[in-house]
Amino acid sequence: MALSLTTAPTVEPVTLAEVKAHLHIDHTADDDYIEDFVIPAARRYAETFTRRAFLQQTWTLKWGGFGADPIVVPRPPLSSVTSITYLDSNGDSQTWASTKYTIEAPSGEYAQHGQVWLAYGQSFPTTRGVVNSVTVTFVAGYGTAATSVPVGIKHGVFMLCEDLYRQRGSAIVGTIISQALITAERLLMPFRCERYDLRFD
Numbered sequence: 001m002a003l004s005l006t007t008a009p010t011v012e013p014v015t016l017a018e019v020k021a022h023l024h025i026d027h028t029a030d031d032d033y034i035e036d037f038v039i040p041a042a043r044r045y046a047e048t049f050t051r052r053a054f055l056q057q058t059w060t061l062k063w064g065g066f067g068a069d070p071i072v073v074p075r076p077p078l079s080s081v082t083s084i085t086y087l088d089s090n091g092d093s094q095t096w097a098s099t100k101y102t103i104e105a106p107s108g109e110y111a112q113h114g115q116v117w118l119a120y121g122q123s124f125p126t127t128r129g130v131v132n133s134v135t136v137t138f139v140a141g142y143g144t145a146a147t148s149v150p151v152g153i154k155h156g157v158f159m160l161c162e163d164l165y166r167q168r169g170s171a172i173v174g175t176i177i178s179q180a181l182i183t184a185e186r187l188l189m190p191f192r193c194e195r196y197d198l199r200f201d
Helices: 016-023 031-050 151-166 180-191
Strands: 002-007 057-063 071-073 078-087 093-095 101-104 114-118 134-140
Touching: 016 031, 016 151, 031 151, 031 180, 071 134, 078 101, 078 114, 114 134, 151 180
Parallel strands: none
Antiparallel strands: 002 057, 057 134, 071 114, 078 093, 078 134, 101 114
């Protein structure tokens, strides 16, 4: 089983102006650093921690053959399933018709994993017995704009940005302990979405 990001989000859940306001920064010297490194790193950490997709992005899920109904789709919230393809018994690539399955895509701030169910009276097609014979391409995320991301997640990302901006090395000299990461994870914890039957969760 393999999960890979094929199209990254084109916007971040927080803007440069919002992060600078949070950090009380009134100069432009670090704008590129914050926008190009701090914000993307904070967002990726938060997405990994919560096991979610914040803004619209495309993923490819592969595994070796159809199994039990339903197919659980990682990285909620699921927006849509673009296609499901498979290698038939002859090794030829086939597209599984969308009329043969239905999509369950929970919505809301705390949406759980989306699922693909067999349509009534349908059965899974026969696949070739090789690794990654089934491929699901799907779109995940709360939306295409930062305003669609829940405020609790945005606040967690702000805290991570502060931690990354203030602490620029891997070692802390002295006895001062940064609490930003702890606070960020507490803010993000309600959004954490785990499925222990998914290897990458």
